[in-house]
Amino acid sequence: MSGSSGPDHARLAALADVIHDLAHQLDIRNPQLRDVVPLTGTEIAVMREIHRQPGSTPSQIAAAAGLQRSNVSTAVRILEAGGLVVREQAEGNARSVRLVPTEKAAESVGRIHDFWAARLEVAPTEALEIADSALDALARIADALGRADRAD
Numbered sequence: 466m467s468g469s470s471g472p473d474h475a476r477l478a479a480l481a482d483v484i485h486d487l488a489h490q491l492d493i494r495n496p497q498l499r500d501v502v503p504l505t506g507t508e509i510a511v512m513r514e515i516h517r518q519p520g521s522t523p524s525q526i527a528a529a530a531g532l533q534r535s536n537v538s539t540a541v542r543i544l545e546a547g548g549l550v551v552r553e554q555a556e557g558n559a560r561s562v563r564l565v566p567t568e569k570a571a572e573s574v575g576r577i578h579d580f581w582a583a584r585l586e587v588a589p590t591e592a593l594e595i596a597d598s599a600l601d602a603l604a605r606i607a608d609a610l611g612r613a614d615r616a617d
Contacts (some may be wrong), residue, residue: 491584498576510540511537512550544570549567550567
């Protein structure tokens, strides 16, 4: 965006800086989550996609997360070994697998969501209300960035 039709370069950079700072404050490597299975960034991205779309194929996850298929395969093996994901045969195609989160994964995700909510509850109510009203816009921004990355 440039000119008077939207935020200027400095405001966009400031937005990204605040989002980055907020993400740091919500980092799941917090000691309060020490009993949640520790994961790398790639493993987190794969787990998030499996949690969002249970039954996805590794190729679908790679596309959605913007990852190489080989990196997804490596992450899936680690997630399986950690008891977070199971492979299920795709109906009608013995060579295709679908990935499904386990109960352990659901519990871990629930704990992470509880941690995030508790962290955010300390923020001023009016700020949280404004942030809540911006959820759709932020999701659209994230989606646009993801599409742009996949188009490259």
